[in-house]
Amino acid sequence: MTALTREQVRASRRISMVLRHRPESAGLRLDANGWVPVADLLRALGLTRAELDVIVENNDKSRFAIDRRADDADWIRASQGHSSRVAVDLGLPPADPPAVLFHGTPVSNVGSIRREGLRSRSRHHVHLSKDVPTALVVGRRRSAEVAVFEVAAAAMAESGHVFHRSDNGVWLTSEVPAGYLSLKPTNP
Template sequence: MTDLTRDQVRLSRRMSLVLRHRPEVAGLTLDANGWVPVADFLTALGISRTELDLVVANNDKSRFAVAAGDDGVERIRASQGHSRRVEVDLDLPPAEPPATLFHGTPRANLDSIRRDGLRPRSRHHVHLSVDVPTALVVGRRRSADVVVFEVAAGAMAAAGHVFHRSANGVWLTSVVTPQHLSIKRTNT
């Protein structure tokens, strides 16, 4: 995996907008599982297959998946992160999480998370990372002042919480209650 160029980063953001939040801006409709035919996607975004493949292959978070359906038609979708306004079922089976997962967030969210836990807000799921460095990167997207929470995922699963693992390794769950959270690291 190589770093994306500035133009590829812009394209990746545009792809995320269309596949995760607002497919209608490109005149597209996602199927029930978030897929759209690659040919339709290329036409709607006015890009080449080479440009698409470079962004998909080199995206640091593997945000996109390309696969052929039973009908042989190649399709693309976002691996996770869809807004609630986009009705999709990623059809991810329940998965047994590791004992501990992590969530990085701006320090400004600390009090509300201690009080209410982690909520998906405008997304379908809460996103969790497998390690502290990844959680720090995620948290730093919005602020340099980051807190990393340790999530007692194994205990949550034992208590009946359902977890899913997306194709790019992000762990998803509907909510993380305050009692399953502790501060792992602060970055000031």
């Protein structure tokens, strides 16, 4: 994997915004599972297929999935992270989570998370990481001061909470009640 240029990062963010939050801003309509023809996305965003391939291949979080359909047309979608205002069903089957998962967040959110748990808010799901280093990276997207919560995922699943695993390894669930969370000490 090679690092994306600034222009490629900007294009990646635009693709994310369109596929996850505002497809109509580019004149696109996602299918029920969040897919759109690659040709339509390229035309709407003024990208070449070569530019898109570099972005998809080298995106630091594997945000996008490409699927070749029976008619040999390629379709693309965001792997997860859709706003609740975008009606999509990723079609991910329920999955048994590991014993623990992790959630990185700015330190300023710790109090409310301890009281309310983790809620999806404006997204379809709460996103959880498989390890602390990944959770720290995710938390640092919004703040330099990050806290990491450990999630008792297996206990949640035993209590009936449903988990899914996206194509890029992010664990998804609708909520994490406060009783399943513990603050994990982290070293800067």
